[in-house]
Amino acid sequence: MTTTEAGATSAEAPSEAPRDADGAETDHDRGIHGYHQQKDEHLKRLRRIEGQIRGLQRMVGEDVYCIDILTQVSASTKALQSFALQLLEEHLRHCVADAARKGGSEIDAKVEEATKAIGRLLRT
Amino acid sequence: MTTTEAGATSAEAPSEAPRDADGAETDHDRGIHGYHQQKDEHLKRLRRIEGQIRGLQRMVGEDVYCIDILTQVSASTKALQSFALQLLEEHLRHCVADAARKGGSEIDAKVEEATKAIGRLLRT
Amino acid sequence: MTTTEAGATSAEAPSEAPRDADGAETDHDRGIHGYHQQKDEHLKRLRRIEGQIRGLQRMVGEDVYCIDILTQVSASTKALQSFALQLLEEHLRHCVADAARKGGSEIDAKVEEATKAIGRLLRT
Amino acid sequence: MTTTEAGATSAEAPSEAPRDADGAETDHDRGIHGYHQQKDEHLKRLRRIEGQIRGLQRMVGEDVYCIDILTQVSASTKALQSFALQLLEEHLRHCVADAARKGGSEIDAKVEEATKAIGRLLRT
Numbered sequence: 001m002t003t004t005e006a007g008a009t010s011a012e013a014p015s016e017a018p019r020d021a022d023g024a025e026t027d028h029d030r031g032i033h034g035y036h037q038q039k040d041e042h043l044k045r046l047r048r049i050e051g052q053i054r055g056l057q058r059m060v061g062e063d064v065y066c067i068d069i070l071t072q073v074s075a076s077t078k079a080l081q082s083f084a085l086q087l088l089e090e091h092l093r094h095c096v097a098d099a100a101r102k103g104g105s106e107i108d109a110k111v112e113e114a115t116k117a118i119g120r121l122l123r124t
Numbered sequence: 125m126t127t128t129e130a131g132a133t134s135a136e137a138p139s140e141a142p143r144d145a146d147g148a149e150t151d152h153d154r155g156i157h158g159y160h161q162q163k164d165e166h167l168k169r170l171r172r173i174e175g176q177i178r179g180l181q182r183m184v185g186e187d188v189y190c191i192d193i194l195t196q197v198s199a200s201t202k203a204l205q206s207f208a209l210q211l212l213e214e215h216l217r218h219c220v221a222d223a224a225r226k227g228g229s230e231i232d233a234k235v236e237e238a239t240k241a242i243g244r245l246l247r248t
Numbered sequence: 249m250t251t252t253e254a255g256a257t258s259a260e261a262p263s264e265a266p267r268d269a270d271g272a273e274t275d276h277d278r279g280i281h282g283y284h285q286q287k288d289e290h291l292k293r294l295r296r297i298e299g300q301i302r303g304l305q306r307m308v309g310e311d312v313y314c315i316d317i318l319t320q321v322s323a324s325t326k327a328l329q330s331f332a333l334q335l336l337e338e339h340l341r342h343c344v345a346d347a348a349r350k351g352g353s354e355i356d357a358k359v360e361e362a363t364k365a366i367g368r369l370l371r372t
Numbered sequence: 373m374t375t376t377e378a379g380a381t382s383a384e385a386p387s388e389a390p391r392d393a394d395g396a397e398t399d400h401d402r403g404i405h406g407y408h409q410q411k412d413e414h415l416k417r418l419r420r421i422e423g424q425i426r427g428l429q430r431m432v433g434e435d436v437y438c439i440d441i442l443t444q445v446s447a448s449t450k451a452l453q454s455f456a457l458q459l460l461e462e463h464l465r466h467c468v469a470d471a472a473r474k475g476g477s478e479i480d481a482k483v484e485e486a487t488k489a490i491g492r493l494l495r496t
Contacts, residue, residue, distance in 0.1 A: 039184060039185075039187075042184045043181055043184055043185065046177060046180050046181045046184065047181065049177050050174060050177045050178060050181070053170060053173050053174045053177055054174060056170050057167055057170045057171065057174070060163060060166045060167055060170065061163075061167065066211055066212075066214070066215040066219060067215070067237055067238070067241050069211060070208055070211060070212065070215075070241040070244070070245065071241065071244065073204055073205075073207065073208040073211075073245070074208075074241075074244040074245055074247075076204055077201055077204050077205065077208075077245070080197055080200055080201050080204070081197075081201065081494050081495075083197065084194055084197040084198075084201075085487060085490065085491050085494065087190055087193060087194060087197075088190075088194065088487060088490065089483060089484070089487040090190070091190040091191070091194075092464070092468065092483045092486060092487065093479070093480065093483045095190060096464065096468065096469070096472070097468070097469075097471075097472035097479050097483070098472075099469075100468070100469035100470075100472035100473050101472050101473060101475075103473075107465065107469050108465065111461060111464045111465045111469070112461070113191055114191070114464060115457060115460060115461040115464065117191050117194040117195065117198075118457065118460065118490055118493075119457050120194070120195060120198040121194065121197070121198055121201070121490075121494060122453050122457065122493060122494060123198075123371055123453075205370050205371075209363060209366065209367050209370065212363060212366065213359060213360070213363040216340070216344065216359045216362060216363065217355065217356065217359045220340065220344065220345070220348070221344070221345075221347075221348035221355050221359070222348075223345075224344070224345035224346075224348035224349050225348050225349060225351075227349075231341065231345050232341065235337060235340045235341045235345070236337070238340060239333060239336060239337040239340065242333065242336065242366055243333050245366075245370060246329050246333065246369060246370060247329075247495055287432060287433075290432045291429055291432055291433065294425060294428050294429045294432065295429065297425050298422060298425045298426060298429070301418060301421050301422045301425055302422060304418050305415055305418045305419065305422070308411060308414045308415055308418065309411075309415065314459055314460075314462070314463040314467060315463070315485055315486070315489050317459060318456055318459060318460060318463075318489040318492070318493065319489065319492060321452055321453075321455065321456040321459075321493070322456075322489075322492040322493055322495075324452055325449055325452050325453065325456075325493070328445055328448055328449050328452070329445075329449065331445065332442055332445040332446075332449075335438055335441060335442060335445075336438075336442065338438070339438040339439070339442075343438060361439055362439070365439050365442040365443065365446075368442070368443065368446040369442065369445070369446055369449070371446075
């Protein structure tokens with residue numbers, strides 16, 4: 001387990017800051033989720049996807065050929081899935097791993113919750 | 125991109141207007157794709173999806189819990205897939221069926237094109 | 249298109265057997281679906297997938313590492329989707345196109361049916 | 373199934389067998405992956421899926437209607453995805469959580485590996 005002095009003092013929370021074994025406060029306790037550090041990147045991705053959806057509206061409005069619209073839908077869905085996958089990775093790395101380190105039964109709940117989320121992604 | 129005066133002027137464009145057997149002009153000849161009649165519905169759907177994507181940005185900005193964000197991503201992906209499916213249905217009903225009625229080899233190209241689009245949707 | 253004695257003599261006539269516009273009997277009338285010609289290829293594909301599933305059982309039996317099993321599951325799912333896509337292409341090329349050529353309302357039912365099938369594939 | 377003599381005595385030690393923080397041997401050290409306990413259930417599931425694939429061969433052999441075959445393909449794909457999801461849940465609960473508890477950098481590798489596996493499942 002890594003030490004995280006920086007995390008304790010700095011406002012911009014560290015990405016790996018579990019200090020739970022000794023009962024210390026973790027990022028999670030302060031309401032900072034795993035994806036916090038990538039926030040800007042996430043927002044940029046989502047803004048790009050928003051642009052794609054607006055592009056779809058333009059295409060429909062201009063009677064673009066159905067197949068070309070479907071291709072753009074596939075690209076947007078792929079971008080959304082890719083965003084979800086990155087979010088999930090951070091969630092596993094931080095929230096789920098934190099729960100494991102803390103011990104107790106929380107890990108079971110976290111894993112079940114993550115698996116259900118993955119199942120929802122798979123089914124779309 | 126073709127212009128569609130006919131579509132622009134006639135509000136109640138016929139949804140099923142194949143008159144090709146006798147060589148008459150069809151909707152397709154005038155550049156009106158299958159989804160034309162459902163245009164407003166499509167735009168409404170897409171605007172709703174755009175709202176969902178903006179909601180995702182808000183969630184990320186407000187540090188909402190990862191799993192809740194993933195649930196919203198699944199909903200948006202599902203909405204996009206559902207839009208694609210409706211577009212595809214109209215495409216099959218109009219463009220592909222038109223090609224079949226016209227005879228010749230166009231149907232093969234149309235079916236191959238549609239199948240590839242379905243393949244892209246499946247792989248996202 | 250090849251003829252198939254078995255299909256021709258078969259007593260259990262298919263439910264979906266509309267006559268041609270000129271009353272001629274089509275392949276469909278004789279219970280020959282679009283995928284008939286590729287039957288051997290389909291069976292070969294399916295046997296290969298069956299082998300993959302048996303491989304999965306072997307892997308589980310031998311305590312192979314989870315991630316390697318998941319990789320094999322992805323390969324099998326992809327192979328199934330690819331089989332489905334080819335079947336669908338033949339269905340569109342034959343059954344759906346036939347319905348379009350015949351005219352009448354059958355095309356609507358066929359397209360709706362195909363779209364629902366695609367929706368089921370998308371949701372898995 | 374809880375006892376694992378075979379695994380305990382097996383010479384081909386697993387590559388991913390880090391000791392516990394207190395040096396104790398873990399299930400993982402003995403080559404017992406997360407899914408070990410559910411082995412029988414997994415094998416039963418996979419045998420059922422194998423039966424579905426054989427059912428598909430029968431359907432193709434008997435010229436069953438394309439759409440009915442596609443429905444069965446969807447069911448098989450769903451069953452495979454469901455198997456993958458259960459395997460993944462056990463993997464997260466055991467292998468990934470173990471890595472988190474042990475500390476060090478292994479958790480990063482495990483999470484990255486699991487995320488890639490989820491990505492492969494999503495893309496099929």
